[in-house]
Amino acid sequence: xxxxxxxxxxxxxxxxxxxxxxxxxxxxxxxxxxxxxxxxxxxxxxxxxxxxxxxxxxxxxxxxxxxxxxxxxxxxxxxxxxxxxxxxxxxxxxxxxxxxxxxxxxxxxxxxxxxxxxxxxxxxxxxxxxxxxxxxxxxxxxxxxxxxxxxxxxxxxxxxxxxxxxxxxxxxxxxxxxxxxxxxxxxxxxxxxxxxxxxxxxxxxxxxxxxxxxxxxxxxxxxxxx
Amino acid sequence: xxxxxxxxxxxxxxxxxxxxxxxxxxxxxxxxxxxxxxxxxxxxxxxxxxxxxxxxxxxxxxxxxxxxxxxxxxxxxxxxxxxxxxxxxxxxxxxxxxxxxxxxxxxxxxxxxxxxxxxxxxxxxxxxxxxxxxxxxxxxxxxxxxxxxxxxxxxxxxxxxxxxxxxxxxxxxxxxxxxxxxxxxxxxxxxxxxxxxxxxxxxxxxxxxxxxxxxxxxxxxxxxxx
DNA sequence: AATGCCATGTGAAATGGTGCACAAGCGCCT
DNA sequence: AGGCGCTTGTGCACCATTTCACATGGCATT
Numbered sequence: 001x002x003x004x005x006x007x008x009x010x011x012x013x014x015x016x017x018x019x020x021x022x023x024x025x026x027x028x029x030x031x032x033x034x035x036x037x038x039x040x041x042x043x044x045x046x047x048x049x050x051x052x053x054x055x056x057x058x059x060x061x062x063x064x065x066x067x068x069x070x071x072x073x074x075x076x077x078x079x080x081x082x083x084x085x086x087x088x089x090x091x092x093x094x095x096x097x098x099x100x101x102x103x104x105x106x107x108x109x110x111x112x113x114x115x116x117x118x119x120x121x122x123x124x125x126x127x128x129x130x131x132x133x134x135x136x137x138x139x140x141x142x143x144x145x146x147x148x149x150x151x152x153x154x155x156x157x158x159x160x161x162x163x164x165x166x167x168x169x170x171x172x173x174x175x176x177x178x179x180x181x182x183x184x185x186x187x188x189x190x191x192x193x194x195x196x197x198x199x200x201x202x203x204x205x206x207x208x209x210x211x212x213x214x215x216x217x218x219x220x221x222x223x224x225x226x
Numbered sequence: 227x228x229x230x231x232x233x234x235x236x237x238x239x240x241x242x243x244x245x246x247x248x249x250x251x252x253x254x255x256x257x258x259x260x261x262x263x264x265x266x267x268x269x270x271x272x273x274x275x276x277x278x279x280x281x282x283x284x285x286x287x288x289x290x291x292x293x294x295x296x297x298x299x300x301x302x303x304x305x306x307x308x309x310x311x312x313x314x315x316x317x318x319x320x321x322x323x324x325x326x327x328x329x330x331x332x333x334x335x336x337x338x339x340x341x342x343x344x345x346x347x348x349x350x351x352x353x354x355x356x357x358x359x360x361x362x363x364x365x366x367x368x369x370x371x372x373x374x375x376x377x378x379x380x381x382x383x384x385x386x387x388x389x390x391x392x393x394x395x396x397x398x399x400x401x402x403x404x405x406x407x408x409x410x411x412x413x414x415x416x417x418x419x420x421x422x423x424x425x426x427x428x429x430x431x432x433x434x435x436x437x438x439x440x441x442x443x444x445x446x447x448x449x450x451x452x
Numbered sequence: 453a454a455t456g457c458c459a460t461g462t463g464a465a466a467t468g469g470t471g472c473a474c475a476a477g478c479g480c481c482t
Numbered sequence: 483a484g485g486c487g488c489t490t491g492t493g494c495a496c497c498a499t500t501t502c503a504c505a506t507g508g509c510a511t512t
Contacts, residue, residue: 014468014469015468015469016468016469016470017469050470051470051471051472052471053470053471053472053473054469054470054471057469057470057471067477067478067479068476068477068478068479069477069478069479069480070478070479
């Protein structure tokens with residue numbers, strides 16, 4: 001019953017809204033650092049680069065408690081969004097694959113700031129195992145289960161080559177990790193209970209390439225049509 | 227009129243479809259390497275992790291020329307998708323910001339393979355300028371305009387700290403770059419004619435964090451409800 | 453040449469998300 | 483105490499996307 005006094009909106013927050021919450025959070029923290037106490041949906045919208053009505057609708061899924069005529073309390077919103085995005089408790093992550101990308105990710109400040117400290121690194125290459133990277137000793141991928149158990153990691157980052165990605169994912173799943181961020185440029189599959197997100201660097205450029213090419217073709221045909 | 231004999235579907239390909247084309251392309255290249263000549267929408271769908279009807283609808287925006295009862299010609303599809311995604315011509319890219327992430331990106335094989343060779347690196351830090359990274363000498367951000375003009379880059383990657391991102395974007399735009407991929411964790415604005423995509427590493431983890439937390443809360447309340 | 457099998461291509465319904473427009477409500481100022 | 487201006491919260495319509503279901507049509511086999 002004491003528990004039931006908590007959030008009522010745990011029911012469901014649309015994916016599109018969840019994807020925007022971290023953006024809001026960044027803007028709000030900045031405002032808070034500047035000593036700003038309240039913010040309107042219009043201002044927050046411009047900070048996040050979205051529509052103001054969209055902000056208000058997003059906030060309606062949280063316990064935003066905005067006051068009409070005034071706006072939202074910045075610190076309160078920070079608290080609510082932080083709570084929704086992981087309960088306010090830091091989640092240590094383990095990175096599989098210590099190549100170029102893995103090393104860069106292990107040193108990426110934003111992870112720590114976002115509540116995701118790097119708790120360990122593993123790699124399949126014996127030449128890399130044992131080396132110190134960004135304050136962590138690289139361990140063998142065979143130790144993954146032990147590492148996850150020791151550190152209580154529930155989030156894994158895959159930064160292996162594409163050919164090793166599915167095996168890395170399988171190892172993470174077997175170790176009990178329930179959220180995986182995959183940077184390898186390949187489609188991987190996970191059990192339904194595991195949450196997977198894909199970040200595909202080359203794909204992003206190719207999408208840009210489409211629009212670029214499309215613009216060029218259109219401009220040319222526009223000229224030719226005259 | 228001779229021009230009109232070309233693609234008729236230049237009109238518009240939905241964004242959601244464009245975002246899937248690189249995924250299809252990867253799977254198709256793999257099939258081609260394995261000597262597979264034709265592919266059905268069902269197989270391609272499983273390779274890309276999407277619905278088969280979705281594949282067929284996507285293909286209908288291209289000159290897929292699938293044959294009923296057989297499927298699509300793999301090499302033909304590769305050609306069509308490559309054409310749509312940038313005209314088949316490689317687009318050199320320039321990377322702004324040679325920190326951890328910038329270095330990793332400059333060495334990332336996938337860019338070259340995807341038709342986006344790194345043509346140059348720039349940084350604002352004089353201590354970094356002049357150093358050699360991944361076969362490129364880092365140049366000053368002040369040389370950006372010249373570098374873009376020399377190499378004909380039309381795509382820029384921003385890998386600076388958040389505080390320098392907007393300035394980096396502005397410089398790229400001023401240099402004539404028309405497509406920008408921003409890795410800095412901040413919202414940046416560009417003129418309407420410039421295409422911008424945002425890749426936010428920490429945000430991706432935070433989104434995973436929501437689902438993780440949500441699962442935990444649900445499991446707890448599920449138990450409590452009993 | 454005819455028939456059966458199989459996969460494409462597509463109309464239409466369902467879904468999810470966005471943005472407008474406006475009613476409701478809070479605080480400040482008089 | 484009352485009224486005014488400002489901002490939230492939300493019903494509704496629009497748009498994009500996904501998915502189903504099925505008609506269409508080519509290929510192989512007989």
